[in-house]
Amino acid sequence: MLSIVVFLPMVVAAVLLAVPRIGDRVSRWTWVVVSAIEVVLVVGLCIGYRRTPPVDGGFAYEERRSWIPTVGSSYHVGIDGFSLPLVALTTVLFAACAIYSLRETRRVRFYAALFLFLESVCLGAFVSLDLVLFFVFFDLSIVGMYFVINGWGHGQARRAALQFFLYTFIGSLALLLGFIVLYLAADPHTFDMVELTEANPLAGNGARGAVALAAIVVGLAIKTPTVPFHTWLPPAHTEAPAAGSAILAGVLLKLGTYGFVRIAMPMLPDQWRRYALVIVIVGVISVLYGALVALAQTNFKRMIAYTSVNHMGYIVLAIGAAGLVADNTEQARTLAITGAVTQMVSHGLVTGALFLLAGVLYERRRTYEIDAYGGLAGQAPVFAAVTAAAMFASLGLPGFSGFIAEFQIFTGSFASAPVYTALSVLGILITAALLLRAYQRMFLGESTNGAFPDFTRREAVSIIPLMLGSVVIGVFPRFLLDVIEPASRMLGVLVVR
Amino acid sequence: MDQMTDDMMVSDLLALAPEAALALAAVLGLLLGSFLPRARQWPVRVLAAVGAVTTIAMTVTVWQRDVYTLFEGSYGIDTATNTVRITVAGSILLLLAMSQPETRGNARESEFVVLLVLGGLGAILLAGANDLLVLLTGYLLASIPLYTLTAFGKDALGTEAALKFYLMGALFGTTMLFGATLLLGVGGGTDYPLLATTTYDAPHAVLGIGAVAVLSGLLFKAGAVPVHFWVPDVAQGARPAVAAIITTVPKLGAVVAIYRLGALVLDPSGLNWRLLLAIIAALSMTLGNFAAFFQTDVRRLLGYSTISQVGYLLVGVVAADRSTLALPAVLLYLAAYALTNLGVFAVVCALPRLRTLTDYTGLIRHKPALVIALIVCLLGLIGTPPTGVFVGKLMVFTAAFDAGFGWLVVLALINAVASVFYYLRWIVPAVSGKSAVDGERPGPFSVAGAVAYCAATASILIGIFAGPILNAMQGSLAVP
Numbered sequence: 001m002l003s004i005v006v007f008l009p010m011v012v013a014a015v016l017l018a019v020p021r022i023g024d025r026v027s028r029w030t031w032v033v034v035s036a037i038e039v040v041l042v043v044g045l046c047i048g049y050r051r052t053p054p055v056d057g058g059f060a061y062e063e064r065r066s067w068i069p070t071v072g073s074s075y076h077v078g079i080d081g082f083s084l085p086l087v088a089l090t091t092v093l094f095a096a097c098a099i100y101s102l103r104e105t106r107r108v109r110f111y112a113a114l115f116l117f118l119e120s121v122c123l124g125a126f127v128s129l130d131l132v133l134f135f136v137f138f139d140l141s142i143v144g145m146y147f148v149i150n151g152w153g154h155g156q157a158r159r160a161a162l163q164f165f166l167y168t169f170i171g172s173l174a175l176l177l178g179f180i181v182l183y184l185a186a187d188p189h190t191f192d193m194v195e196l197t198e199a200n201p202l203a204g205n206g207a208r209g210a211v212a213l214a215a216i217v218v219g220l221a222i223k224t225p226t227v228p229f230h231t232w233l234p235p236a237h238t239e240a241p242a243a244g245s246a247i248l249a250g251v252l253l254k255l256g257t258y259g260f261v262r263i264a265m266p267m268l269p270d271q272w273r274r275y276a277l278v279i280v281i282v283g284v285i286s287v288l289y290g291a292l293v294a295l296a297q298t299n300f301k302r303m304i305a306y307t308s309v310n311h312m313g314y315i316v317l318a319i320g321a322a323g324l325v326a327d328n329t330e331q332a333r334t335l336a337i338t339g340a341v342t343q344m345v346s347h348g349l350v351t352g353a354l355f356l357l358a359g360v361l362y363e364r365r366r367t368y369e370i371d372a373y374g375g376l377a378g379q380a381p382v383f384a385a386v387t388a389a390a391m392f393a394s395l396g397l398p399g400f401s402g403f404i405a406e407f408q409i410f411t412g413s414f415a416s417a418p419v420y421t422a423l424s425v426l427g428i429l430i431t432a433a434l435l436l437r438a439y440q441r442m443f444l445g446e447s448t449n450g451a452f453p454d455f456t457r458r459e460a461v462s463i464i465p466l467m468l469g470s471v472v473i474g475v476f477p478r479f480l481l482d483v484i485e486p487a488s489r490m491l492g493v494l495v496v497r
Numbered sequence: 498m499d500q501m502t503d504d505m506m507v508s509d510l511l512a513l514a515p516e517a518a519l520a521l522a523a524v525l526g527l528l529l530g531s532f533l534p535r536a537r538q539w540p541v542r543v544l545a546a547v548g549a550v551t552t553i554a555m556t557v558t559v560w561q562r563d564v565y566t567l568f569e570g571s572y573g574i575d576t577a578t579n580t581v582r583i584t585v586a587g588s589i590l591l592l593l594a595m596s597q598p599e600t601r602g603n604a605r606e607s608e609f610v611v612l613l614v615l616g617g618l619g620a621i622l623l624a625g626a627n628d629l630l631v632l633l634t635g636y637l638l639a640s641i642p643l644y645t646l647t648a649f650g651k652d653a654l655g656t657e658a659a660l661k662f663y664l665m666g667a668l669f670g671t672t673m674l675f676g677a678t679l680l681l682g683v684g685g686g687t688d689y690p691l692l693a694t695t696t697y698d699a700p701h702a703v704l705g706i707g708a709v710a711v712l713s714g715l716l717f718k719a720g721a722v723p724v725h726f727w728v729p730d731v732a733q734g735a736r737p738a739v740a741a742i743i744t745t746v747p748k749l750g751a752v753v754a755i756y757r758l759g760a761l762v763l764d765p766s767g768l769n770w771r772l773l774l775a776i777i778a779a780l781s782m783t784l785g786n787f788a789a790f791f792q793t794d795v796r797r798l799l800g801y802s803t804i805s806q807v808g809y810l811l812v813g814v815v816a817a818d819r820s821t822l823a824l825p826a827v828l829l830y831l832a833a834y835a836l837t838n839l840g841v842f843a844v845v846c847a848l849p850r851l852r853t854l855t856d857y858t859g860l861i862r863h864k865p866a867l868v869i870a871l872i873v874c875l876l877g878l879i880g881t882p883p884t885g886v887f888v889g890k891l892m893v894f895t896a897a898f899d900a901g902f903g904w905l906v907v908l909a910l911i912n913a914v915a916s917v918f919y920y921l922r923w924i925v926p927a928v929s930g931k932s933a934v935d936g937e938r939p940g941p942f943s944v945a946g947a948v949a950y951c952a953a954t955a956s957i958l959i960g961i962f963a964g965p966i967l968n969a970m971q972g973s974l975a976v977p
Contacts, residue, residue, distance in 0.1 A: 017869065070825060070967040071892065132891065136882035143881055151929055158929070162921060169917055173910040180895050180906070211903075 002061040002077050002127055005041045005087075009034055009094075010120035013113040024108040031112035032102065035095040035119065042091045049084055049483070057490050059129065059194075060084075068132070071183070072190035076129040081487030082261055082341055083126045085480060086254055089348040090126065092469065093250045094119045097243035100356050100462035103363075104243075106152060114151075115243070118144040122251045126258060131179045131191040134263070135172065138223075141252055142168045148244040149236060154362075160235035167232035168223055175219030175259075181212040182267060197266040197494065204270065213271040216264050217279070223256030226286040226316050230309045237305035238368070242359020245301065249308050250352035254344045257315045261337065265319060266494040273495065276323030280413075283320050284420045286313030291430035301358045301368040303438060304351065307394060310427055311347045311402075314409050315340045317424055321413035323495055328416040333492035334485060336412025339405050341484045342477070346401035346470060350393045353466040357387050360459055364452055370438055375447030380454040384443045386463060391439055393470045395432040401473035404481075509567040512559070512574055515552040515582050516621055519589075522548025523614040530607025541607040545614050546593055552586040564975040570690050571628035573975030577753050580828045580970060581624035584749050584835050585617045591836075592746075595843045595948040596738035609649060612642035616746055623718070623750030627761070627975065629677040629687040629711065632754060636673060636714055639747045640666045646742065647735045658727075658734030665727045669717040676710025679703055689761040690976060696766035708763055708770065715758070718751035720744070721807045722780040729788070732800030737849060740796050741842030744803040745835050752810050756827060760817040760974055775815045775905050782808030782912040789919045793853045795845060798919060799838075802878060805916060806834055812909050813893035816900035823900070825970040826892030832966075833877075833885025833959050840874035840952030847945035858926040867946055868927050870953040875920045877956045880913055885959030892967075 012034045016027055045061065054060045059078025067075045079087065097115060104111055121144055125137035142165060150161035183191050185201035185208060202209035222229040237245045265272050272279075290309030297303035318340040322333045358368060360383065365372060377384035393400035406428065413421045455463075473480055510517075526541045533540065556579050564575035592613060600609045619639025626632035644666060648659035677687060683699035684692040696704055717724040732740040755774070763770040785805030792798040810830055816823040844867055851857055861868040877884035890913070894906045959966060 017865075020865065066964055068888065068964045068967060070964065070971070071822065071895065132882075136887075139882050139887075143876060147928065150925060158925060162918070162925075165921065166914060166917055170914045173913055176891070176894070177907065177910055180891075180898050183895060184899055 001045070002063055002079065005038065005045065006077070006120055006123045006127060008041075008120075009038065009116035009123075013116035013120070016109055016113040016116070022109055024105070027109045027112045028102050028104070031116060032095075032098045034116060035091065035098040038091040038119065039095050042088050045079065046084065046088060049079065053486070054080060056486060062129075067130075071132070072188065072192065073130055073132040074192060075133060076192060076194070077124075077127040077133075078129050079127055081484045082258065084483055085341060085345045086126045086258055086348075087123055089254070089345050090119065090122045090251050092466070093246060093348060093352045096352065096356065096462045096466055097246055099458060100246075100359070101243050102458050104152075111152060114144060114147055115247070118148070118247060122247075122255070125255050129193045131182065131193060131196070131263070134193070134259075135176055135179060138175070138255060139169075139172050141255065142172060145244065145248055145252060148247075149240045152241040152244065153239040154241070155239045156235070157239040160239035164232050164236040167229075171219040171222030171229070173219075174215045174222070178212045178215030178219060181208055181215065185212070193263065193267070200267070200269060200497070202268060202271065209268060209271040213264065213268050213275060216259070216268070220256045220259040220264065221282070223259070224253060224312045224316065225256065225309065226282050226312060227289045227309065230286070230290070233309065234302050234305045237308075237355070238299065238301050242356050242362065245355040245358070246352040249305070249355055250348040253308060253312060254348060257312060257319075257340070257344055260316075260319050261341065261491060265323070266491060269495045269497055272323045273325055276320050279320030279323065280317055280417050280420050283313050283315070283317030284424045286310065286316060287424040287427035288313075288430075291427045291434070295430055295434040298370055299368045300361065300370050300438065300442070301355070303370075303434065304354050304358060307431055307435075308347070308351055310431055311343065311351070311394075313427065314406060314424065315343050317417075317420065318343070318409040318413055321417045321421070322492060324416040325496060326416065330489070330492055332412050332415045333495070334412070334489045335408050337488035337491055338481060338484045339408025339412050341488065342401065342473070342480065343405035343409060345480065346393075346405045346473065349466045349470045349473075350390055350400070350402060353386075353390045353463050353470075354394060356459075356463050356466075357383070357390060360455070360463075370441055373442040373448075373452075375443070375445050376452055377443040378447050379452040382455045382460065386455070386467060387443065388439060389467050389471075391435040393467065393474075395435050396428055399471065399474045401470040401477075404474055404477045512565075512567055513572075515555045515586075516618060518548050518551040518555060519586070519614055519618045519621070523611050523618065526607055526611045526614065530611065533607065535604040536602055538606040539601070541610045542593055545610045546590060548614060549586040549589040549593075553583050556582045556586075560969065564973060566627055566975045570688050571631050572625050573627040573757070574625065575975040576970055576972035577756065577824065577828060577974060578621070578625040580832060581749050581753050582621050584832045585620050585746060588746055588749070588835050588839060589613060589617045591839050591843070591948050591952065592738060592742055595741065595839070595846045595945040597944045598846060598849065599736055599738050605649070609646065612646050613742060616642040616646070616742060620746050620750030623715075623747075624753035624757075626754060627689045627757065629680060632711070632758075633670075633673060633677060635750065635754070636670060636718065639718060639750055640670065643743055643747065646739045647731055649739055650736045654734035655736070658731045662727050662731050665717065665724070669714040669724060672710045673714030676707045676712075676714070679707030680711065683707065689757070692762045693765040696762065699766070701768070704766060705768055708766075708768060709773075711758065712755065715751045715755050716777065718747045719755065719807050719810075720748065720804055721777055721811060722784050722804065723777075725781065725785070725804045728804055729797045729800035732803070733794055733797040737796065737842060737845045740799070741839055741846065744799065744842075745838050748803075748807060748810075749831055749835060752807070752814065752827065752831060755811070756814045756817050756824070757974060759814060761976065764818055771815050771900075771902075774811055775902055778808045778811035778815060779905060779908050780808070781805060781811065782909060786912050786915045786919070789916070792919070793855070795852065795854060795857075795923065798854070798923065799841060799845070802916070802919070803838065805912065806838070806878065808912070809890060809893060809909060810834070812897045812902070812905055815902055815905065816893075816896035819900035820896040822892055822896040824972065824974070825967045826889065826896045828970045829959070829963065829967055830886065830889030830893055833889045833956060836952050836959065837874050837877040837884065837886055837956045840870065840949050840956060841878070843945050843949035843952055844871045844874070847943045847949060854923050854926060857923065859929070860927045864946075867949060870946075870949040871927060872924055873953040874949070874956060875924055877953075879917055879920050883960040884956045885963070886956065888960050888963040
């Protein structure tokens with residue numbers, strides 16, 4: 001069942017590529033239909049998961065087949081409270097992008113195939129329970145996104161794509177190095193995540209453990225990205241097509257943060273605790289630096305890209321704080337981790353929506369410069385309202401998912417890292433200021449520069465559901481938190497063992 | 498007593514049936530070729546294909562047999578030899594197919610085929626050699642046909658490349674002979690099992706010089722730094738099909754020969770050969786990659802890329818005998834590399850008029866399938882999962898780390914990143930941009946193109962079915 005969910009898009013992508021006679025129209029609608037089917041399948045997964053949740057530390061829909069037994073690697077997939085929300089997010093966001101891209105005209109067959117391929121790869125990474133398998137999907141996501149930026153981006157797309165590829169590829173290889181160290185430390189040697197988590201192979205091994213943690217953290221930090229590894233992100237986001245940016249920010253960045261909770265924390269608990277303060281500091285710097293640099297942007301898309309650095313910073317802060325043992329309780333730890341995972345989902349929805357909104361701007365006027373727009377609220381009221389909602393959601397206003405996430409992160413982190421948490425709250429202030437300022441300049445006041453048509457049906461159908469999702473999580477968070485919390489509690493226990 | 502040695506002789510000869518099939522195909526091909534009319538020599542090609550298929554079939558039937566040596570320990574038959582037999586024979590099949598546009602109907606078609614088969618046979622002998630003299634024979638057989646092939650096009654570039662290749666090859670052949678003499682002097686023999694026991698007490702200076710001299714010839718065949726400089730010239734100067742042969746086939750034998758020499762002779766002798774090889778591996782990767790950066794000619798670029806790939810392979814050889822993963826890792830990598838490299842060259846052969854990277858601009862509009870095959874193979878060379886080379890790299894790196902060469906692994910990873918750059922310089926124009934010229938008008942069906950599709954598919958399949966393949970490649974080297 002899980003494998004079908006993962007590989008269905010890839011199979012359809014292969015068919016799209018293999019049959020050259022398929023026209024643009026058919027390609028587009030195939031894409032939309034397949035991504036809709038994926039959403040339905042994942043809803044089915046969720047229902048089944050709620051009905052029979054796995055035991056603590058266990059996985060639902062587990063499948064395991066021998067793959068490379070020589071190195072103890074298998075095709076092992078499964079779902080728990082961390083992966084399910086992200087799997088759901090992935091399918092929703094890809095469906096939104098499919099609908100949004102209905103107007104795409106350039107090489108549609110390849111475009112659709114590429115996105116379907118990416119969807120498979122992202123889903124695969126979130127459900128992998130084997131390090132090699134995870135790495136395979138992780139790496140392929142880079143390849144897929146590279147071609148999206150390179151083939152359909154604008155401006156300096158080629159350069160941005162190359163920079164993106166090289167940078168994140170370095171990260172993935174650092175990750176591979178860490179995986180190899182973990183593999184060799186385990187006895188018997190294995191790449192299986194469940195076995196490695198149980199074995200905790202590098203407990204008490206200072207030097208090797210530090211090497212493994214450093215390699216894995218650098219790899220994931222590049223993907224996340226946190227300061228100082230964020231420099232690839234703004235150009236990649238700015239030059240990518242709207243749907244590509246939405247996927248990049250909404251899903252691919254989550255591979256990094258997901259890796260922290262799935263791999264780094266449970267498999268290297270000793271080292272994680274020892275260096276937790278470093279992680280916390282990196283998180284806080286990302287929060288503040290991302291917000292401050294975003295404040296200085298005149299390009300709307302770049303600004304959102306930098307707020308991603310800021311939002312990812314909260315996640316890093318929370319998982320770092322969860323590793324601080326002093327003054328920390330199990331409850332606070334659970335809260336911080338739950339907040340971090342909620343933030344992943346929330347950021348995916350909200351930033352995905354914001355990038356698609358940026359795409360709407362670009363389609364109308366071919367620029368992202370904030371100063372090129374003014375008074376849009378009068379001309380395009382629906383567009384203005386949705387953008388306002390997305391911006392408020394992004395700055396963490398109550399009633400939206402971001403508030404739930406950030407509230408949990410701050411309360412969960414405060415006890416163990418009060419100063420750092422207090423500092424990072426400043427980040428909210430700065431993002432509030434910059435988002436409101438940008439909104440004011442673009443949407444309020446006198447309209448300038450001619451006509452600006454409101455949402456088309458396609459745009460509305462793709463973007464509004466993302467915002468609705470954020471509101472639903474913001475108002476009724478329990479259904480999501482009930483899924484995440486058991487896994488968070490489990491992880492909290494694993495980290496302090 | 499005599500009766501018994503005769504029986505052993507016969508059984509030894511029978512065990513060499515896979516090699517014999519290729520040798521027979523070459524000899525018969527030569528005869529057949531001299532009787533056939535110049536313009537219709539395709540039966541020779543068929544004969545060679547039959548020979549290669551026979552080699553594969555006969556190797557498969559003996560795969561499960563225990564490891565053993567022949568002719569008083571001078572030739573080893575084990576998983577390593579068997580893998581090289583199958584890989585070389587498979588490569589010959591692919592090369593026969595992809596060289597078609599170039600050599601089909603050529604007046605010297607049968608010469609081309611025969612030389613190709615002989616070169617392949619030499620590579621197999623290199624891999625199986627368990628004695629310095631057999632090793633030298635293998636070296637010569639793997640070299641001389643290739644010198645000739647390099648000049649096959651009879652053009653200025655090819656002739657120059659052939660001359661360079663030949664002079665270098667002769668030099669290192671002699672060096673090897675010199676090294677073998679030294680080892681014979683201090684070890685009292687040329688077969689590996691004997692050398693393994695006698696060299697421990699030998700004077701280290703002489704032993705070291707001898708070992709380095711022998712290694713230098715093998716490194717030359719493998720195209721590793723510091724004896725690599727012929728590779729890009731030959732890759733660029735020779736015909737694309739010939740370049741494909743030279744950058745693929747001899748490596749298969751040479752790398753296994755280095756592995757065997759290192760594990761069986763140098764390790765017991767107490768020389769620090771691992772460090773030496775690790776340095777060579779590091780230099781090959783780094784130099785190959787950095788020199789490839791700004792190449793504009795695709796074949797020259799592939800020449801440098803193949804130097805860097807040998808570096809990664811040697812990373813695995815460094816771990817020989819220290820990690821149980823080393824042997825299957827190197828063998829899997831070799832097989833996957835051969836397929837992937839041939840896949841790229843098949844694309845080059847299918848488009849012989851496109852010489853530079855910019856010639857490939859916008860090609861995806863005209864030949865989407867071929868470009869996708871090219872992308873798969875180039876990404877495979879980078880080591881992107883789930884291709885076979887990725888699994889090979891993963892295993893090789895793991896083995897080297899296990900053997901205590903963490904620094905080398907880190908260096909190899911950095912190199913892998915650097916290599917992305919120049920492979921992308923080829924991929925990027927191919928998938929984007931408008932083609933300046935109208936490009937190659939597609940023929941209805943191109944054999945070289947079909948080879949490219951097969952190689953691309955197979956390189957992914959090796960990755961997906963790496964488990965069973967690796968299981969089959971487990972094993973140890975043959976020691977009498």
